[in-house]
Amino acid sequence: MTVTIRTARTLTAVGAALTLVSPFLAWTWTARYPGNLTLNGYPGGSQLVTLVTGLLAVAFTTRHLAPGGAVRALRAASLAALTSTWITVGAIAVTLGGVVNIEPGGWLAAAGTALLAAGAHTLPDDTVDSPPPGRKLPRAVEIAVITAVFLAAMYILAYGITTESAEEFLAFLPAAGLGVKALSASGLAARLSRITARNRTATAIAAFAAALAFPFTQTGDQYTAIADNILVFAAVALGLNIVVGLVGLLDLGYVAFLGTGAYTAALVSGSTFSTLDIGPWPFWATALLGMAVSLVAGVLIGAPTLRLHGDYLAIVTLGFGEIFRITVNNLDGTSGPSLTNGPNGINSVPNVEILGFDLGEPHTVLGVEFGRFANYYLLLLAVIALIVFVYARAGDSRIGRAWIALREDEKAATAMGIEGFRYKLLAFGLGASLAGLAGTVMAHLQTNAVPDNYKFADTAPPNSAFLLAAVVLGGMGTISGPLVGAALLYLIPAKFEFFNQYQMMLFGLALIIMMRFRPEGLVPDRKHQLEFHDEEVARAEARRAAAEATA
Template sequence: MTNTATGATERTPVIPLPPTAARAATAIGAVATAASTFLAWTWTTDFPGDLTVTGYPGGLQVLTLVAALLALLYTVASYRIRGLRWLLPTGSDNAVALLAIGAFATTWYTLIAITTELGGIVNLEPGGYVAGAASLVLLLGALGLPLDRHTKEHTADRPALALALRISFAKRPLKAPKALSAGAEILIVIAAYAVALGVFTYGIDTSYAELFAGFLITTGFGVTALGQAGVLSRLSAIAAHQRPIAVAAAFAAAAAFPFTQSDDQYATIGVNILVFATVALGLNIVVGLAGLLDLGYVAFLGVGAYAAALVSGSASSRFHTIHFPFWAAALTGAAAAMVFGVLIGAPTLRLRGDYLAIVTLGFGEIFRIAVQNMDGTTGPNLTGGPNGIHDIPDLKMFGFDFGAAHDIGGITLGRFANYYLLMLLFTVIVVTVFSRASNSRIGRAWIAIREDETAALAMGINGFRLKLLAFALGAGLAGLAGTVQAHVTFTVVPEQYQFAGPVPPNSAFLLAAVVLGGMGTISGPLLGASLLYLIPAKFQFLQNYQLLGFGIALVLLMRFRPEGLIASRRQQLEYHDDIPTDSGPVATVTGKDVAGLTQAGA
């Protein structure tokens, strides 16, 4: 209301909901929401997932059930019950609120989808109304909890619900953990990667778009809730302490994926994700470490693919009489891409910023147009022109035919599962190279150049030579991935290597994967590439609006999480003024401080 004497606007005080009542409402809402999934939500099987059965959940109801049970579990854990305290290392109720929002969003997304696709609200059964009301109770109860928020306002006398849409969640510092034995830490690491494998397998095996959308909603809020609870930070610390075991467990979980599939339908998506992710990780050296904006990076993937195709023994190859063994073809593709990286980088890397981006964009388009015209008519007969090089034979190494199905332990691995395991080996190589490079003296020099090239040059760093090295190394890694891609797809054509196109990988999507996942990290581009490949693959009906959707997603990301989904500590300090440390105090560091420390370390 307005003070008539001063003309100032005064806020009406709001009486907050008692925490005990809020927790009780949250628990009741979670139980009711979980129970509603055992009721029929619609009367017809026209909606995918069969939500017409009373007695057990199906389709999207399973996701609602999982989200509601997790919200209930964390509500109980918020009472600090012995045996459940490890679920809330931070002791914050933010995790409960996020899980409640996730359950509400998944439930109402399902109800809205049923109403929209079937033609009206009349298609909802009573169970659907119960689910909507129960999830609303869950949401209101959770938002009434005393939550930690980023705000400069005094909120001690204001309930969470009054500020829910205006103030973002803040994260409490972790409390000192209890010491665990080495055996317990190893079991936790193995269990964490097993759960991650299960979640990834469920997501990639979703058979219709509605279920995948619900999976994204539930998983997104669930992972964010674990971050607010401090579970992810605690797991990260344990993994760092047991680094060899964590690396082995990650590789084992990734290698186990083909054994969870009954056919090659989703193994195809898996191998393409690895190709996309490996190329994105190579681009991360150029963009994330050295700070060079390369908009034509997909051309290096094409150079490697064409080089491998030319020496593959394909009948459509200009050199069809030459058939290199795969290890030689892989080295040829990587070397060819690296040479092109040096040839392009030498005259262009003296440019900076927008000028460098424009030149690399031009190189990418020149490469695509050049290979399209090398058909023997408008240019030399080398690449097959628009038809490309096709009928590339499957790989055979040490008597193992990658194109044939193989039985291992009673499980049949098809063609794409074989190539998935091969590409996984290449991904491990690229991850190793990136890790070694980023932690080396050269890697610190790249970071110094990225932060402030002028200051780095003043410190004695040879900027041009190191930028050229980053360009060549990134190009070589992309070419290495291209050699596998050529054999996986059977054919190499110019349309595969555009700046922006309907099907990844292309330069725009590769750059988006690095920015979305988190520049300068290893797991960031892997996660970003997985999301950017899975979303178009699952949402085929949005094919004409992919660039619009990703543009909106990147705008929102830059607004709310500019450091990416998985950010390095340096970027967190650069983009956020107040970062809580594990010991409790708040560290206030500016971007200039980070740049200065980086240059001094380099």
Template structure:
């Protein structure tokens, strides 16, 4: 009797199917060609005149040299072209798109289109019609339209090959695995997804970190220095879409992984880049915004300990900033201070932090046994109690300590070791004025707060905070003293806020109760501080710093909107939370919570970026 052996049928290599994009009927090769050509033409158009008169801000009448909004379109066009070439698997560009080029190409093309058409419409509205456009204006409108059309026609999803049969054995299994690998490579090429890049040498990774820090300094300086309203709006459009495109391409994650491997170098590079900011300014105008951003960011980072690590919703945190500011103002030698005491800065700063810590313990001891919404309501009440109390300590409703609504004024400038922060100084041939001096001082304090945050989050108490944040009941069952852990977080956050408040008192010359409300048009206040933490990314270091910079810079630049300022600002926050709820620079754990389908990282970061 002959036994017949049945050989399993070898599946054929799966064909790479191409799902249709937003615009159907255009083959992917043609779509990429349109996106690439449109990006190149957009770059070319920035070297042509877009209008015939210099009445439009930025002087877009020059041939051969981009200016104003043309610079932003140039950046968007270059990024669009790079992503388009990367989708063709051009050697040397595949490193830019570890997660695929098509999605990033769509966002880059859309951002370039939005900036270009905003400029064209702004020219028409200001000068009185499209007739005021020169050939460059028409070319950029058509080129960006072609580019975004081609990008929109690309497939939404990456084609994936069918998995091999796990029941196959022996030679058939080996042959099928080989075919499976070939199919993956073909699908990657068809979808524009590059193969994984090799790890760079250490010196190359350090160069990448330096380049990232330099780019961050350039973007920050450019955003602060925008001279007119149209340029700032174009800046927001370009930066928003470019950041989204870089995140979609996976480049942000790749750079974050590199910085995580070189944390000390990254921190030192960021500190040096920030310290160079005052030297990029010709006057003290924008250094003023810079020092206020640092004060706001430092307080937000302290709040991040309470909210981001320990998970305690504190709506009255700005009161601790006020406690530190009033304490420093009372012992600063101000003629309006009833104490008539003048301590050196280090003593007033430590005293401000210590008094804020005491208030944090006093307020936290009876309230931290509450959870969730109840804790938020109590802390909100504490913030209002502080404001009303300093308002009533005017000598009429209560003791004469804070001068009531008039506050404590005429706070003298700092003088540390003979260095007067109120005077101009020449450093390496650069003139550093008053606010630049305070910027460098506040930068040093920010560095101290960053070190405290990092050391705390990586410690045993930091892990206990995270456990309390994730599940307090489970943490208590594992033996964590929840009340003590939360009280330490509350006291440490209050101390950091008080330290920043001591500097704020000298920067602003005057401290008044109106500066420390829950919600106010001008930050910092409790609502903006909480928004900075959530917007930037809870539980991270760089997240609140970036969120605070945006939340201070955007309202300062949107004052031309008048009554619609907060409406536009709120709308921007709603859109950002809709499309990136985990924050701009999210903690890896929170990123997985908001995106369940995301691939888990190899190592979960404790503090994020």
């Protein structure tokens, strides 16, 4: 056994050394492969991913940084390095026409990560079922840790957004996922969760500050436009999370409320294509009107349908979403009254103007020129902050506790005096109004409101299917879950456009894999996590009891 452990440690050490050296050597001879992997002594492109995941693996070779168990964390980090490196090396061979295009640095990276992963998976497991919580740090230190973590997370997300090719993004995605798994297995994620729970205000400020830093790192609008669309998607997903995550209602037509807000804003925007001789209204008035109209729509559709349950409610909401799209498609003056211009929609929606600042014009902030999409990024951050505030306050209130009680057991909640229909209608209306707010910004951002933007399912978000998937994939009942889910579900189709005819198939396959191995979502609610993994928890309790009995 001693020889096996010594051999495993040797393999791990040699693999880690080769992994860290290889990014400083050329992986191919031509700059035709994205990221320019031809330089010696200067990592670039996907080599940076291999270097970072290699450093993460080296960090977990010691128990000091892994209170929950170093070996499982090391295994996950080694797999992150392995998958990223082998995807890149394989893509070099496929893209450039053969393995002859792989330079020695590429072969060294492939061999090093393979040895690292082999050694890590040979080591005996040292997982601790109940790692020590760790001593409480001074408040200033905890705030510094929170800030550093959010800045690092924003840098990683920005790297994913700004990858210039599908090959680079394909190497980045599994590395990021397995890297997060390594942090979770090490116990560091749990400790960070306890630190953020003790400093909620500082956590919110740090998250907002990290997001605010993104446009300052960009020199153009190409990637800021992607970030804008992610924020719109995330804002709507957060609103849907009130209905699905807190109350447990399956809404398959939620995108209609986004469309309601968008059409309302377009009609009063002063656009030359608007059929109403109204406007332009100030943005604050447009936002309030969009929220109010969406709220009325939510109440009108919710009042007769929320007495239904389960599949029946889902079918009715699906029908409502399709009715909305067909209705705005027919309000063209021929099939119905002239209101929405039918399939042509309302175009040339002017840019938002706030306090004399036209968001369509470039402005200089702290010496950095902000273009149109950077301006809208700041507006959308404010919208996200407002929605997060409303979600957090509602979820922690008496109303939020009633919603959760209805979600867990409606009959028991009703027996305890909670009026289910009234509370569900309140959630439906609140979620609809938040979607309407996001819709008002979306109409100005995209400069139009057309029926094709509000389908149940399409190859690109936002649509009802992707919105629901973002909530489930990210984690129902949490704030950060839908944000993470929305970012992933927008980026993956955007980066993998070459899979156009297979997008929905790959999307479905990814969801199946996700639901099989992590049904509680990427950022799960603690209660949901325990429900889905109760057998694992029971086994951990049994191991702990056996260890105590033996001692």
